Amino acid sequence: MPGTALPQLGLGLRHVHVEHILQHQPEVDWFEIISENFMFSHGRPRHVLRQVAERYPLAMHGVSLSIGSSDPLDMAYLRALKVLADEIKPRWISDHLCWTGVHGHNTHDLLPLPLTDETLAHVAARVRTVQDVLQRPLLLENPSTYLRYAASTWSEPAFLAELVAQTGCQLLFDVNNCYVSCFNAGQDPQDYLATLPWHAIAQLHLAGHQHCGTHIIDTHDRPVAAPVWELFRQVWARSPQPGVLLEWDADIPDFDACLAELHKARRYLHEDIPADAARPAARHEAISTPVDFLIAPVLQDAATHTTEPRHAQPVL
Amino acid sequence: MPSPCSEAAPAALTELQHFMQQVLMSSDNRGREAQIARHIAPGPRLPAAEHLAIYQRAYLARLLQCMQGQFKALNHALGPALFRDFAADYLREQPSSSPTLAHLGAGFADYLRRNRPDADAPEDWIDFMIELADFEWSLYTLFDAPGAEGSGYASVDDLANPALRLQPALLLRQYRFPVNHYYQQVADEQDPDHPDPAPVCVALVRSHYRSGIFSLRPLQYELLQRIALLQPGQPFQLAVRHTLDQLGPAGHATVQQWLLAWVQAGFLVINQPYTTSCR
Numbered sequence: 001m002p003g004t005a006l007p008q009l010g011l012g013l014r015h016v017h018v019e020h021i022l023q024h025q026p027e028v029d030w031f032e033i034i035s036e037n038f039m040f041s042h043g044r045p046r047h048v049l050r051q052v053a054e055r056y057p058l059a060m061h062g063v064s065l066s067i068g069s070s071d072p073l074d075m076a077y078l079r080a081l082k083v084l085a086d087e088i089k090p091r092w093i094s095d096h097l098c099w100t101g102v103h104g105h106n107t108h109d110l111l112p113l114p115l116t117d118e119t120l121a122h123v124a125a126r127v128r129t130v131q132d133v134l135q136r137p138l139l140l141e142n143p144s145t146y147l148r149y150a151a152s153t154w155s156e157p158a159f160l161a162e163l164v165a166q167t168g169c170q171l172l173f174d175v176n177n178c179y180v181s182c183f184n185a186g187q188d189p190q191d192y193l194a195t196l197p198w199h200a201i202a203q204l205h206l207a208g209h210q211h212c213g214t215h216i217i218d219t220h221d222r223p224v225a226a227p228v229w230e231l232f233r234q235v236w237a238r239s240p241q242p243g244v245l246l247e248w249d250a251d252i253p254d255f256d257a258c259l260a261e262l263h264k265a266r267r268y269l270h271e272d273i274p275a276d277a278a279r280p281a282a283r284h285e286a287i288s289t290p291v292d293f294l295i296a297p298v299l300q301d302a303a304t305h306t307t308e309p310r311h312a313q314p315v316l
Numbered sequence: 317m318p319s320p321c322s323e324a325a326p327a328a329l330t331e332l333q334h335f336m337q338q339v340l341m342s343s344d345n346r347g348r349e350a351q352i353a354r355h356i357a358p359g360p361r362l363p364a365a366e367h368l369a370i371y372q373r374a375y376l377a378r379l380l381q382c383m384q385g386q387f388k389a390l391n392h393a394l395g396p397a398l399f400r401d402f403a404a405d406y407l408r409e410q411p412s413s414s415p416t417l418a419h420l421g422a423g424f425a426d427y428l429r430r431n432r433p434d435a436d437a438p439e440d441w442i443d444f445m446i447e448l449a450d451f452e453w454s455l456y457t458l459f460d461a462p463g464a465e466g467s468g469y470a471s472v473d474d475l476a477n478p479a480l481r482l483q484p485a486l487l488l489r490q491y492r493f494p495v496n497h498y499y500q501q502v503a504d505e506q507d508p509d510h511p512d513p514a515p516v517c518v519a520l521v522r523s524h525y526r527s528g529i530f531s532l533r534p535l536q537y538e539l540l541q542r543i544a545l546l547q548p549g550q551p552f553q554l555a556v557r558h559t560l561d562q563l564g565p566a567g568h569a570t571v572q573q574w575l576l577a578w579v580q581a582g583f584l585v586i587n588q589p590y591t592t593s594c595r
Contacts, residue, residue, distance in 0.1 A: 036416045043460035043485075044525040064415035070325030070333050077415050102333045105411045107340055107375055108382075111333075118326035147367035148357045151328065184367070186360030214361040215370060287381065288374045296418070296459050304500045304529045 007204075007236065007244040007269065009262050010059065014248070015296070017255045018048050022055075026259060030057040030091065032245050036064050039080040045296065053088045059203065059243070060085060061172075063289075064106060065095035065130070067140070068113040068123050071102050078133045085134060091243070092203055094139035094172040097123070097160065110289055112145040115154035120162060127167040139202055141172040144209075144218035144288065145181040156181070161197040171197065173242070174205035175232045176224065180216045189231055193238075201239045206232060206265065207247040210286045219286040221250035223261050229268045236269055250290035336371075341411055343372045379407050379420065386421040386456055389495075389502040390448050393510065402428065418460060425449035441510055444493045451495040451518075454487050455529070458522050461485050465525055470584040475575050478551035479587035482544050485522035486583060488537060491515065496529050523582025530581065535559060536574055540583075 010030040013021075020026070031052060038049050052058070064077065085093055098110040113119050130138050140163065142156060154162070160171060173196070182189045208222035224232075224246070236244075246262040335351055345352060345365060356364040383403040384391045391399040406427045412420055428446045432438070463485035470480055494516045501508040517537035519530040532540070542555035560567040578584055 040416050040418065041460045042462040043458075043522065045460060047465065047525050068329075070330040074415065099333060101412075102330075102337050104413050105337065105341075106413060106415060107337065108378060108412060108417060109340070109371065109375060111336060111340075111371070114329065114332055116326075116328070119329055122325055122329060146370040147364070148359070149332065149355055150357045151332070151355070152357075184359060214366075215359075217370070285370075285373065287377050288370065289378065290381075296456070304496065304531075 005241050007241070007265055009265055010243055010245040011258055011262055012061075012245065012247045012249065013049075013052065013058075014252055015045070016252055017258070018052070020255045022048070022051055025055060026255065028056065028259065028262075030059060030243060030245075032059040032061050032247075033088075033090075035060045035062040035081055035084060035093075035095075039077075039084050049088065058088050058090045059092040059094065059245070060088070060090040061141075062093070062095035063108070063110065064100055066098070066100040066106075067095060067126050067130070068097065068119065069099040069102055070122075071104065073126055073129060075133075078130060082133055085136075092139050092170075092172070093134055093136065094141055094203065096141045096143045097156075097163075098143045110143040112143060112147060112149070114149040115152040115156060115159045117153070120154065120159060120166075124163055124166045127163065127169050131167065131169065137168055137170045139170045139172040141174050141205065142177050142181070144174075144177040146184050146215060146217075146288070148185050155192070155195060157192050157195040157197075161195060161200075164197045164200040169200070170202040171200045172203040172205060173201045173235065173239070174207070175235055176205065176207045176209055176228045177218060179225070179228050179231055180209050180218045183216045193234065198238050199240060201235075201242045203243045203245060204232070204235060204239065205245050205247055206262075207249075212285055217286055217288045219250060219288065220247050220290055221286060224264070229264070232265065233268055250286070339368060340372055340375045341408065343376065376404060376407065379412070380404060382417050382420050383407070383424070387424065387449060387452050389452055389499045390445060392502045392507075393445060393448055393498070405431070421453055421456070425453055440493075440513060444495070444510055447491045447493050448495045448498065451489065451491065451499060454489060455499075455520055455527060458485055458487055458520050458527055461522065463522050463525075464582070464585045467585065469523065469582045470579050470586050472576060472579055474584070474586055475572070475579065477586055478553060480543075480552040480584050481546065481587055482540065482583060483521075483523070483585045487520040488517075488532075488540055488544065489520065490517050490537065496531065500529065519583065521581060521583055528581065535562060539571070539574070540578075 008029040010032055011028055013031040013033050033049065038046055062081065081093070096110045097113065099113060100109065100111065101107045127138055140160070142160065163169060164171065178189055178192055182192055206224050206228065207218065207220045208224055210217045210219045244265050246258065248258050252258070332355055335355060339345060339348060352364050352368060356368055358364045359367050380400050380403055384396070384399065394402065403424070406424050409427065410423050425446055428449055432442050432446070434442050461484070464483040469483065474480055492513050492515055494511050494514050496516060496518050498508050498511055517532040517534055519532055519540060521528050521530060539555065539559045542558060543552065546552065546555055556571055559571055563570055
């Protein structure tokens with residue numbers, strides 16, 4: 001029965017929190033990792049991940065699958081993804097309905113696709129290949145979008161519904177992204193929800209955004225906005241008890257502050273919380289899809305040592 | 317393993333993505349107004365070009381932020397504005413081609429070397445910046461490189477073992493400037509001046525998942541280089557012999573002291589396969 005149970009609440013695993021998590025083992029239902037942070041790691045990130053995986057269920061969330069690119073699928077990338085999945089046995093493996101680059105380049109952005117019949121056939125074929133490699137359904141997330149293509153003939157939820165029908169993939173529905181994309185396109189989120197394939201939603205994302213007046217940027221750098229909580233309440237009521245995850249990727253506060261924000265999800269679902277006052281429009285546009293949190297904290301890691309014995313005499 | 321889907325992408329998608337990537341990476345819409353109007357729909361509050369501009373602004377800003385994270389000491393040395401100028405030019409010349417941002421700065425030191433602004437009359441501070449970029453990137457790659465944590469390190473009982481070798485997560489570097497001291501001062505949140513030339517040899521080592529910077533004497537550096545160049549089957553003692561000849565009668569005890577310290581610092585393993593290409 002949709003919407004009757006308490007949600008399983010997860011947090012995005014960020015390196016600034018890892019020591020706290022391993023030391024205090026806080027009560028979190030699951031963590032979500034950014035797959036690319038660990039797929040190619042031979043050092044401490046992978047080592048730490050193994051320790052986290054011993055204590056918590058994990059989900060793998062990717063940002064470079066580029067499922068809609070006109071470049072061929074990167075099979076080496078897929079194999080590395082599978083190796084990591086075999087090792088940590090995640091609940092879900094997800095990425096975005098987007099493309100990230102062509103001609104062998106990676107913009108490291110989640111770029112929107114023209115939603116056409118041709119794109120649908122192209123993406124569906126690639127989703128089937130990915131699922132064959134991973135031997136499990138792929139979850140696809142609706143990205144935040146800041147433009148619409150003139151060529152698009154499908155709405156995003158209808159496109160996702162058809163993709164689900166053709167491939168058996170599942171959905172990671174990002175409530176904040178839905179709100180952001182709808183505002184930027186001048187669309188009512190209620191219209192978006194009307195055609196969403198609810199049965200396929202396995203996971204929900206929540207995050208903060210920056211309202212710039214004429215448009216909204218998906219910044220993941222602040223608490224979830226009041227209208228997004230309201231939308232979340234509606235989405236949860238109609239979904240088949242998906243996992244709920246909070247993403248916080250820039251200006252990341254301490255772990256307890258992230259956890260407090262995550263726990264608001266239960267309160268919004270089961271208590272009557274009034275919506276916060278609307279936020280004022282920002283003066284400076286923040287970066288969409290922040291990625292600097294993906295950079296390893298090497299400067300803090302390295303230390304200068306000496307191997308000289310005490311009282312050693314210079315040799316040469 | 318299934319074969320990749322080999323069907324060609326739709327021509328319209330290919331054309332659109334080629335166009336989008338070009339305008340993102342160049343951030344220059346001049347002469348492309350008609351294409352923008354053809355591909356991108358105007359929004360309720362912004363014209364099509366302004367919707368595109370949101371992506372254009374974020375593309376470079378996002379990657380520059382990553383570069384500043386990968387080269388924190390160089391960013392400090394150059395100052396954020398000049399660092400961003402160099403990094404933006406680098407990203408325009410060498411856009412990322414990796415699924416992970418961990419490789420973003422891989423070519424930056426070489427880029428600076430090839431595009432130094434003082435090509436006609438080389439200046440010391442440019443040399444320092446290039447060396448600092450190389451040092452910082454070496455340390456960055458070491459953080460997540462294959463190491464010996466899984467297979468184990470040599471112990472003091474192994475010092476006579478002919479199969480003793482350098483561990484894989486160890487890089488040897490020589491610089492004309494003391495970039496290691498400058499880096500450490502920035503890490504300690506000091507504000508160091510650009511240093512004068514003063515040659516240094518360093519070993520960058522990751523042991524037990526912790527990275528360390530070790531200053532070396534020239535003869536120590538030379539010995540470690542000889543160990544790195546040993547071929548499979550050659551005894552470890554072959555590398556040591558030359559150093560013993562140079563040190564004279566006191567050489568044996570000195571080298572033993574060094575080896576003991578290096579073993580304790582996790583420099584050495586027993587005959588583990590490793591690549592020498594990164595040294």
